[in-house]
Amino acid sequence: MSQPHRRRDTCRLCSGGDLVSVLELTPTPPANAFVGEAALTTDQPCYPLDVFFCAGCGHVQLLDVVDPRLLFEDYVYVSGTSPHFVKHFEDYADSVIGRFKPPAGSLAVDIGSNDGTLLSAFRSRGMEVLGVDPARDIAARATKSGTETMAAFFTPNLAAEIRDNRGPARIVTANNVFAHADDPKGIVEGVRTLLDPGGVFVFEVSYLADVIESTLFDSVYHEHLAYHSLKPLKPFFAASGMELFAAERVPTHGGSIRGMAQVSGVPHPADGSVRDLIAMEERMGLDKAETYRDFAGRIDKLGQDLKALTAGIKAEGKSIAGFGAPAKATTLMHHFGLGPETVDFIVDDSPLKQGLYTPGHHIPVLPSEALYQRNPDYVIVLAWNFAEPIMDKHRGFQERGGRFIVPLPSLEVH
Numbered sequence: 001m002s003q004p005h006r007r008r009d010t011c012r013l014c015s016g017g018d019l020v021s022v023l024e025l026t027p028t029p030p031a032n033a034f035v036g037e038a039a040l041t042t043d044q045p046c047y048p049l050d051v052f053f054c055a056g057c058g059h060v061q062l063l064d065v066v067d068p069r070l071l072f073e074d075y076v077y078v079s080g081t082s083p084h085f086v087k088h089f090e091d092y093a094d095s096v097i098g099r100f101k102p103p104a105g106s107l108a109v110d111i112g113s114n115d116g117t118l119l120s121a122f123r124s125r126g127m128e129v130l131g132v133d134p135a136r137d138i139a140a141r142a143t144k145s146g147t148e149t150m151a152a153f154f155t156p157n158l159a160a161e162i163r164d165n166r167g168p169a170r171i172v173t174a175n176n177v178f179a180h181a182d183d184p185k186g187i188v189e190g191v192r193t194l195l196d197p198g199g200v201f202v203f204e205v206s207y208l209a210d211v212i213e214s215t216l217f218d219s220v221y222h223e224h225l226a227y228h229s230l231k232p233l234k235p236f237f238a239a240s241g242m243e244l245f246a247a248e249r250v251p252t253h254g255g256s257i258r259g260m261a262q263v264s265g266v267p268h269p270a271d272g273s274v275r276d277l278i279a280m281e282e283r284m285g286l287d288k289a290e291t292y293r294d295f296a297g298r299i300d301k302l303g304q305d306l307k308a309l310t311a312g313i314k315a316e317g318k319s320i321a322g323f324g325a326p327a328k329a330t331t332l333m334h335h336f337g338l339g340p341e342t343v344d345f346i347v348d349d350s351p352l353k354q355g356l357y358t359p360g361h362h363i364p365v366l367p368s369e370a371l372y373q374r375n376p377d378y379v380i381v382l383a384w385n386f387a388e389p390i391m392d393k394h395r396g397f398q399e400r401g402g403r404f405i406v407p408l409p410s411l412e413v414h
Helices: 068-072 083-100 117-124 136-144 156-166 184-194 208-213 230-239 273-284 289-315 327-335 370-374 384-393 395-399
Strands: 005-007 019-028 047-054 060-062 064-066 107-111 128-132 169-175 195-206 242-250 256-263 320-323 378-381 403-406
Touching: 019 289, 019 327, 047 064, 047 289, 064 068, 083 117, 083 169, 083 195, 107 117, 107 184, 117 128, 117 169, 128 156, 156 169, 156 184, 169 184, 184 195, 184 230, 184 242, 184 256, 195 208, 208 273, 208 289, 230 242, 230 256, 230 273, 242 273, 289 320, 289 403, 320 370, 370 395, 378 384, 384 395, 384 403, 395 403
Parallel strands: 107 128, 107 169, 169 195, 320 378, 378 403
Antiparallel strands: 005 064, 019 047, 047 060, 195 256, 242 256
């Protein structure tokens, strides 16, 4: 892309043009565009965050595309800093190997492999591994730590190159990255090229059913171009010569779906899970635009409640900090108007974010010891999907009189 931002006018899955605007969130900078002190005087560009529903196939998506190099080449999120995700990926590797029984020494390729957490689990279970990730520094660190990682975007050409050099892959995975691609057809074409005839593509994405059920609107940010449900995905895979034969719900990121696909006509039988989940999606109305307009109303109500709570706290002269600086916090804070006048600082356990300032609002990100050094009266848990472990770990903060505010899925004060 020569421009940092453009708006497309067709559906990513079915290429149809009947796209209906169903949710308009506050424009934000890219969700992971944390800045150093030297950049604080520079205004960061904000891009639209409008959600569209395809009346043709039912796919929910952003049409505004920010240049992926801006989003991913200097990425600051790594899975390995979260014990929760390390355990998740260990279990994931056990599940995939247990179900599909790839021969020892066969190749597993992870698209968007980040710091290699999942591939390390595959490698320790006897597989050859290769990562593909455009985040240059993270890819270099992963390679240095023993997980070979190509610093690149996954394309059909790259898939052909990997197959030529390394042979076909028995397992190809893509976790929380399939929703990041403006060209999912290109990814699936590449996967199809790379897969061994008996191989399987396993992907995890935030599940639209959970987003709607639990009002998880903060999963909407520029990296996430797609909000996936199975009903539109099934014909999309079929049109690319692949079969979506199984799916299961998993709890990560507040609720995700793990899909399993293979080249059409190869051995893994459909187990009925895709059919059953599509029936549930239809009961929920995920294939109707009105469902998303109702969702917008629920978001507004949550925002009003949180603003009233924080305004009352500030009126009493009390202080508020934040815990966690995940990408989704950018959406939540911009849409609900939680700027530096409300939140004094944010703590985060990732050394990659400490010492930086949040996108747009430029709130400082500090190590978690700051909770005890600065003693805020309240802490908003912005990484709300880890609220329980965060509150357990920091009972000392509550024992000193501090209170935690959990904004989603429902507003709670602990």
